Amino acid sequence: MILHIDMDAFYASVEEREKPELKGRPLIVGGRPEGRGVVAAANYAAREFGIRSAMPSARAVRLCPDLIILSPRGELYSRFSRQIREIFRRYTPLIEPLSLDEAFLDVSGSEKLYGATELIGRRIKEEIKSELGLIASVGVAPNKFLAKLASDHEKPDGFTVIHKDQVHAFLDPLPVGRLWGVGQSAERRLLHMGITTVKDMRKKSSDFLEQEFGGIGNRLWQLSHGIDDRPVVTDSEAKSISHETTFVADITNLETIESVALALTEGVCFRLRDAGLLAKTVNLKIRYHDFSTVNRSKTLEKYTNGTLEIWNTLRQLISDLLANRSFSVRLVGAGVSNFGENKCLETDSTGQVDLFTNFVEKNISGQDEQKQDQLDRLSDEIRRKYGKNSIRRGKSF
Numbered sequence: 001m002i003l004h005i006d007m008d009a010f011y012a013s014v015e016e017r018e019k020p021e022l023k024g025r026p027l028i029v030g031g032r033p034e035g036r037g038v039v040a041a042a043n044y045a046a047r048e049f050g051i052r053s054a055m056p057s058a059r060a061v062r063l064c065p066d067l068i069i070l071s072p073r074g075e076l077y078s079r080f081s082r083q084i085r086e087i088f089r090r091y092t093p094l095i096e097p098l099s100l101d102e103a104f105l106d107v108s109g110s111e112k113l114y115g116a117t118e119l120i121g122r123r124i125k126e127e128i129k130s131e132l133g134l135i136a137s138v139g140v141a142p143n144k145f146l147a148k149l150a151s152d153h154e155k156p157d158g159f160t161v162i163h164k165d166q167v168h169a170f171l172d173p174l175p176v177g178r179l180w181g182v183g184q185s186a187e188r189r190l191l192h193m194g195i196t197t198v199k200d201m202r203k204k205s206s207d208f209l210e211q212e213f214g215g216i217g218n219r220l221w222q223l224s225h226g227i228d229d230r231p232v233v234t235d236s237e238a239k240s241i242s243h244e245t246t247f248v249a250d251i252t253n254l255e256t257i258e259s260v261a262l263a264l265t266e267g268v269c270f271r272l273r274d275a276g277l278l279a280k281t282v283n284l285k286i287r288y289h290d291f292s293t294v295n296r297s298k299t300l301e302k303y304t305n306g307t308l309e310i311w312n313t314l315r316q317l318i319s320d321l322l323a324n325r326s327f328s329v330r331l332v333g334a335g336v337s338n339f340g341e342n343k344c345l346e347t348d349s350t351g352q353v354d355l356f357t358n359f360v361e362k363n364i365s366g367q368d369e370q371k372q373d374q375l376d377r378l379s380d381e382i383r384r385k386y387g388k389n390s391i392r393r394g395k396s397f
Helices: 010-018 057-063 074-089 108-114 117-132 144-151 166-170 184-192 198-202 206-213 216-226 254-274 306-323 364-388
Strands: 002-007 027-030 040-041 068-070 095-099 102-106 136-141 159-161 238-253 279-288 292-302 330-343
Touching: 002 117, 002 144, 002 159, 010 027, 010 040, 010 074, 027 057, 040 057, 074 095, 074 102, 074 117, 102 144, 108 117, 117 136, 117 159, 136 144, 144 159, 144 166, 166 198, 198 216, 206 216, 238 254, 238 279, 254 279, 254 306, 254 330, 279 306, 292 306, 292 330, 306 330
Parallel strands: 027 068, 136 159
Antiparallel strands: 002 102, 002 136, 027 040, 095 102, 238 330, 279 292, 279 330
């Protein structure tokens, strides 16, 4: 059995924890509406107005004029994510993070020590609440696909278990759009074919689905039967680490794309350093309004886990692809691959670093590179120790 643990409205919940007077009031974490900002997270009070992640902040304000808008505090969320990860590690080293606020866990090797997977899931959920004051929804199922569906089943504060003999009963009534790989265009096509639920899909043969949808057809057939053989893969075992965001409304502003891409980069670099990894290749993923997808990558001269160097490279990829042209973007993704061993840089003779180094576009080498590495490591340490006073790069505001 696999656990999928998903923090409820994570960024917004952390803000409510830090500012209890905001609890219960509609709030979002994201950019300002006058700057074409985007909602990074919305609490459940805001969601009652129809506000969702990746929605333009201007639209969110129209839906709820009394909406509270808070600027993201990425390092604060990273600190809580690290603390959550430490709770996971009490029970298993087999952790596959999907982002700062969700992860798959394989606890099969820990059942003799801590009891059944369901019991471990309840203990983790309770410890996150008692120690951090945050709420997680937990899914327990035979595989990753089902566990993720289960964690989303009774949000917020959910706990859903799918046993092997319950798989079809759980899946059959779900809309076909809940299957991984079924986007809006594929869903419209399926609905036109009279396939509206997972049960309808399950009645179709693999050959029929492959004929209609090509290579993804067999995958859809497997998922409709609850089949997913993918193992839990830790960051140290993964071939790549990436984060991506799908927008509610297509984005036509380069500044907004860069703002979101920077937030994704910070999450990717946090995971790199947390796993003790370096990467040499930076990857960009862009999906346009017509669902066509473009991938771009650049391989660096040296391995790195430095936020500045990876961001500067990603920003150049974005500029090369989107600058000086019209576009309408539905999804943006940032990632790294081509991993190598992490060998810590030596500090200078003073062991000091300028914590106020500007987060600007520039080529970094030599002493600058060394200082940026020290800055990342020292900043991580300060955030772990002091939390609320965590350091932020100016560009991320």
